[in-house]
Structure formats: structure tokens, C-alpha cells
Amino acid sequence: MSWSLCGIELRTPLVTASGPLGWGKEFFEIFSTRGLGLFIPKTVTLNPKRGNSPPRIEETIGGLINSIGLENEGVYEWLRLEPFYRSLNIPVMASITGSTLDEISKLGEIIDRLDYIVGIELNLSCPNVKGENWSNNPKSIFEATSALRNVYNKIIFVKLAPKDDPLLYIKPAIDGGADGLTLFNTFPAYQSINGGLSGPVIKPIYVRLLKEIVDKVKVPIMASGGVFSTSDVLEYLNLGASAVQIGTAFFKDPDIAEIIYSDLKDLFNLRK
Amino acid sequence: MPKIYNGEIIENIPVGELFLVTVSIGESISIEPGQFFLIRIDREDVILRRAFSIFDVDEDRLSFLYRVVGRGTKWLSERRIGYSLNIFGPLGNGFSISQGRFLLIGGGSGMAPLYYLGKRLRGDVKFLLGAQTGNFWGKELLSRYASIGDIEVVTEDGSLGKKGLVTEYIDTNYDRVYACGPIEMLKNIRIDIPTEISLESKIACGFGACRGCVIENKYGEYKRVCKDGPVFNLKEIF
Numbered sequence: 073m074s075w076s077l078c079g080i081e082l083r084t085p086l087v088t089a090s091g092p093l094g095w096g097k098e099f100f101e102i103f104s105t106r107g108l109g110l111f112i113p114k115t116v117t118l119n120p121k122r123g124n125s126p127p128r129i130e131e132t133i134g135g136l137i138n139s140i141g142l143e144n145e146g147v148y149e150w151l152r153l154e155p156f157y158r159s160l161n162i163p164v165m166a167s168i169t170g171s172t173l174d175e176i177s178k179l180g181e182i183i184d185r186l187d188y189i190v191g192i193e194l195n196l197s198c199p200n201v202k203g204e205n206w207s208n209n210p211k212s213i214f215e216a217t218s219a220l221r222n223v224y225n226k227i228i229f230v231k232l233a234p235k236d237d238p239l240l241y242i243k244p245a246i247d248g249g250a251d252g253l254t255l256f257n258t259f260p261a262y263q264s265i266n267g268g269l270s271g272p273v274i275k276p277i278y279v280r281l282l283k284e285i286v287d288k289v290k291v292p293i294m295a296s297g298g299v300f301s302t303s304d305v306l307e308y309l310n311l312g313a314s315a316v317q318i319g320t321a322f323f324k325d326p327d328i329a330e331i332i333y334s335d336l337k338d339l340f341n342l343r344k
Numbered sequence: 345m346p347k348i349y350n351g352e353i354i355e356n357i358p359v360g361e362l363f364l365v366t367v368s369i370g371e372s373i374s375i376e377p378g379q380f381f382l383i384r385i386d387r388e389d390v391i392l393r394r395a396f397s398i399f400d401v402d403e404d405r406l407s408f409l410y411r412v413v414g415r416g417t418k419w420l421s422e423r424r425i426g427y428s429l430n431i432f433g434p435l436g437n438g439f440s441i442s443q444g445r446f447l448l449i450g451g452g453s454g455m456a457p458l459y460y461l462g463k464r465l466r467g468d469v470k471f472l473l474g475a476q477t478g479n480f481w482g483k484e485l486l487s488r489y490a491s492i493g494d495i496e497v498v499t500e501d502g503s504l505g506k507k508g509l510v511t512e513y514i515d516t517n518y519d520r521v522y523a524c525g526p527i528e529m530l531k532n533i534r535i536d537i538p539t540e541i542s543l544e545s546k547i548a549c550g551f552g553a554c555r556g557c558v559i560e561n562k563y564g565e566y567k568r569v570c571k572d573g574p575v576f577n578l579k580e581i582f
């Protein structure tokens with residue numbers, strides 16, 4: 073079995089969703105890469121970000137709201153992880169965002185020089201300087217994607233927010249030069265804290281949105297949202313996703329990728 | 345290194361208003377007092393594992409002392425002997441272990457980590473335990489604590505021991521103080537002896553990656569309860 077994402081060879085279709093596992097160091101000290109095809113660290117920004125004030129997580133029935141607020145130490149700290157990323161036996165794709173086009177270009181230029189990073193996932197589902205999400209506005213999506221495309225030569229995936237009429241937001245990402253799409257980031261929600269909802273509750277919404285667009289979009293899609301089991305992975309793959317991201321499920325089962333992959337191996341062997 | 349274990353329940357019984365669950369993990373591992381495990385709640389509508397401090401360790405047997413406060417702990421209290429609990433740990437930084445005279449303050453279920461701590465400390469151990477009423481503990485639990493140190497209890501309604509709050513009865517004749525309990529209790533420990541406290545927060549990953557569990561210390565820095573803690577120096581927090 074081998075999978076390909078815009079020419080990147082993946083040994084499995086399972087990808088870590090950016091965020092829950094941080095930049096990876098703590099996780100891979102305890103767990104191996106078994107089951108995983110690609111690692112995407114938590115979104116990196118140009119400058120360190122303090123993140124939102126606590127409490128930052130709240131559990132709902134069948135879901136989780138988080139408001140981490142992109143806490144991270146900034147790209148220069150992240151660059152120090154080079155030896156660690158080189159030591160992983162799976163490809164690593166960076167996740168970035170910025171609050172201005174200039175920040176996005178700067179990050180693109182820095183990461184363009186890194187031979188150990190196979191591509192960039194541009195996380196547009198978080199606020200820009202005006203306090204709006206890039207992905208709420210088709211024009212902003214186009215501008216942000218183009219800004220990165222102008223400086224970055226390898227693979228770009230654009231990660232969008234779940235919104236009605238998805239093509240309205242997908243088209244400007246592709247026109248701006250995206251090679252693929254990650255669909256979707258968390259769903260805005262409130263239960264004692266404001267934040268993004270993830271987990272099994274969002275999956276039916278995301279499946280509906282994907283169904284609307286898979287036949288109309290030519291570029292590869294990484295599906296994200298509510299993947300907790302082998303059947304969730306199969307559902308997204310059968311819909312047409314090229315790879316499937318797992319996020320919140322790592323909190324319930326840190327070895328979820330391994331568990332799902334061993335099921336997938338059995339299934340695909342049977343079919344051969 | 346933390347690991348995922350299948351812990352077969354060999355006992356899960358009420359003790360006073362708390363529950364005590366003991367699982368056998370089939371191997372004996374090294375655990376520091378104050379470290380915690382994340383127990384998976386096997387319900388599809390529950391996402392996060394629940395955190396419990398280690399109460400006691402006996403060869404391959406681990407015990408947790410817990411209070412039923414919501415759907416996760418309720419589910420746990422309904423598991424029967426033989427059920428295989430999926431547990432992940434040990435996680436976090438534990439209490440420091442040394443020799444001397446120690447005061448161990450436990451408010452409510454905050455008493456849980458103090459038992460194993462008391463067993464591991466070398467020297468004189470005194471427990472100062474507080475609860476709303478005397479029924480909270482149950483006789484057996486108190487005598488278990490009493491078997492490893494002096495014990496003084498304080499209840500808000502005065503039904504057992506002294507009446508009031510534990511923080512009104514702290515004397516300072518010790519080398520080190522350890523405390524676990526409600527945040528209001530911890531805030532009211534105003535002493536000049538080195539004091540270590542165990543904090544709580546909602547835990548997601550449990551190993552320091554997601555930044556979901558942070559609390560703000562007195563310098564305005566965010567600290568991860570699961571990785572920088574759960575045990576902190578009191579002076580660093582308040």
C-alpha cells in the first residue's frame with residue numbers, strides 16, 4: 073500500500089491534524105510514527121504568540137471546544153527542531169498563518185529554504201489583523217494564498233473554515249495557487265468558552281459540505297473533522313479525500329493512528 | 345516513560361463519599377507521588393480522558409481515589425471487577441521526596457495524592473485533612489492514612505474533628521508542606537515554609553503538547569498543568 077499527495081509519497085493516508093500534538097516533540101518522545109503517513113505540527117507564526125487566557129478547553133457532548141489562540145514560540149524556535157524533524161521517518165509539512173500578508177510571505181521565504189519540510193499547510197481559518205478570519209472572505213483567501221505562492225516553491229495546501237457554499241472559498245484558494253486543500257478547520261461554537269468545535273459531533277456537517285464539492289474540485293483534498301475510527305477514515309476516503317487528518321481523537325487514544333492503520337491494512341489486504 | 349496500559353479492575357468500591365478503584369496492569373512500574381494517569385471513558389459521547397492522581401502503588405497494582413462529580417466519574421464508579429480500564433501514564437511532575445518533618449494538607453478529594461506521598465517520604469508525616477462533613481471519608485480511609493502518619497481532621501460543619509477550614513489550623517513546625525485541594529484552599533495557605541501544591545485544570549493531551557491545560561502563574565506566565573505540573577511551588581503560583 074502506498075499513497076500519494078501531490079507527489080509526496082505517504083506510507084499511510086493518515087495525517088496528524090495541526091494543533092493537538094503541538095510541534096511533535098512531546099508526542100514522539102512517547103509514541104512512534106507507526107500508522108502515520110505525514111506529520112503536520114501545530115501552526116507556526118512569525119513571532120511568538122502567547123495564546124488565549126485560560127480556560128482553553130471545554131468538552132461538549134461528543135465534541136470539544138478549544139480556544140488555544142495559536143500559542144507558539146514563533147518560527148525561529150520552531151526552526152531549532154530541524155534535527156528532530158529529520159529524525160522522524162515520515163515527511164513533515166509545516167502549518168503556518170500570519171495576521172498580515174507580509175507575515176505569510178516572510179514565513180514562506182524562511183520555510184522555502186528547508187529541505188526537510190515537504191510543503192506548507194496555510195491555515196487561513198484564524199483571525200487576521202482586522203480580527204476577521206482570512207477564510208471568511210474569498211478575496212482575502214486569494215490574497216493570502218497568492219502571497220505564499222509568490223515566495224514558496226513546494227506544495228501548498230490551504231486549510232479553510234467550514235462554511236456554506238464551500239466553492240466560493242475553494243475557488244480563490246486554487247486561483248491563488250494552492251496545490252491542495254485541507255477541509256475543514258474547527259466549527260465556531262460556544263459553551264462556557266468561545267472557540268472551535270472539533271470531534272465526532274462535527275463530522276456529519278463536514279461530510280455534507282465535502283459531498284457538495286468533491287466532484288467539482290480537481291486538486292487533492294485532506295479531510296479533517298471528527299475522525300475517531302476506521303469507518304470514519306473510510307467514509308472520507310470513499311468520498312474522494314486523498315488523505316485523512318486525525319486531531320481530537322489523539323486525546324482519547326494517543327495511539328489512534330496505529331489502531332486505525334492496522335485495521336486499514338487488514339481491509340486493503342482482503343480486497344486485493 | 346508514560347504508556348497506555350490495560351488495567352484490569354480488581355476492586356472498585358465506595359469509601360465514605362469517595363470511590364477507590366484498584367487495577368492490575370501486569371507489570372510493576374516506577375511512579376512518583378503526585379503524578380497522574382488519564383483514564384479513558386469508554387463512552388462515544390465522551391472525548392477527554394479524566395485525570396486522577398496516583399493514590400497508591402503496590403507492585404503491579406495501581407489505585408485511584410476519586411469523587412463522582414460528572415458523567416466520567418459516574419461511568420467509572422459503575423465499572424465492575426474484571427473490566428479492563430484503558431489508562432495512560434504516569435504523567436506530570438510529582439512531589440519532591442526528601443527527609444524531614446512534613447505537613448500534608450488535603451481538602452476534599454485533594455487528599456488522594458497524599459497517601460502515596462506519605463508512604464514515600466522519609467521522616468515525620470502529619471496529615472491535615474478537610475471536608476464538609478465527617479461522612480466524607482469513612483472510617484477505613486482515615487485509619488489507612490493514620491497508619492502512616494499523624495492525622496488531624498477538620499470539617500466545615502464540625503461533625504468530626506475540628507470545626508472550620510483546614511487553612512485555619514496550619515502550624516508551621518515543618519520542613520516542607522504539601523497541599524492538594526480546591527483552589528480557594530490553596531490560595532489561603534499563607535506560610536513561609538517551602539510548600540508544594542498540586543493543581544487541576546481540564547486536561548486534553550496530558551503530555552504537554554496541546555497547551556489546553558495552562559494556568560497563569562503570578563509572573564503572568566502560562567504553565568501547563570499536565571507537564572510543568574501538576575505539582576508546583578506555591579510561591580510560583582500565588
Ligand SMILES: Cc1cc2nc3c(=O)[nH]c(=O)nc-3n(C[C@H](O)[C@H](O)[C@H](O)COP(=O)(O)OP(=O)(O)OC[C@H]3O[C@@H](n4cnc5c(N)ncnc54)[C@H](O)[C@@H]3O)c2cc1C
Nearest residue numbers: 394395396397410411413414415416417453456544545574
Ligand atoms: C492532575 C489531576 C489530578 C486529579 N486527581 C484527582 C483525584 O485523584 N481524585 C479525584 O476525585 N479527582 C481528581 N482530579 C479531578 C478529576 O479529573 C475530575 O473530577 C474529573 O475529570 C471530572 O470528570 P467528570 O466527567 O466526572 O466530570 P465533568 O462532567 O467533566 O465535570 C463535572 C464537574 O467537575 C468539574 N471538573 C471537571 N474536570 C475537572 C478538573 N480536571 N478539575 C476540577 N474540576 C473539574 C467541572 O467543571 C464540573 O463542574 C484530578 C484532576 C487533575 C487535573
Ligand SMILES: Cc1cc2nc3c(=O)[nH]c(=O)nc-3n(C[C@H](O)[C@H](O)[C@H](O)COP(=O)(O)O)c2cc1C
Nearest residue numbers: 089090091115138195257270271296297298319320
Ligand atoms: C486543541 C486543538 C488545537 C488546534 N490547533 C490548530 C492549529 O494550531 N492549526 C490548525 O490549522 N488547526 C488547529 N486545530 C484544528 C485541527 O487541526 C482540526 O482541523 C480540527 O480539530 C477538526 O478535526 P478533529 O475533529 O479531528 O479534531 C486544533 C484543534 C484542537 C482540538
Ligand code: FES
Nearest residue numbers: 548549550555570
Ligand atoms: S493537556 Fe495538553 S498541554 Fe496539558
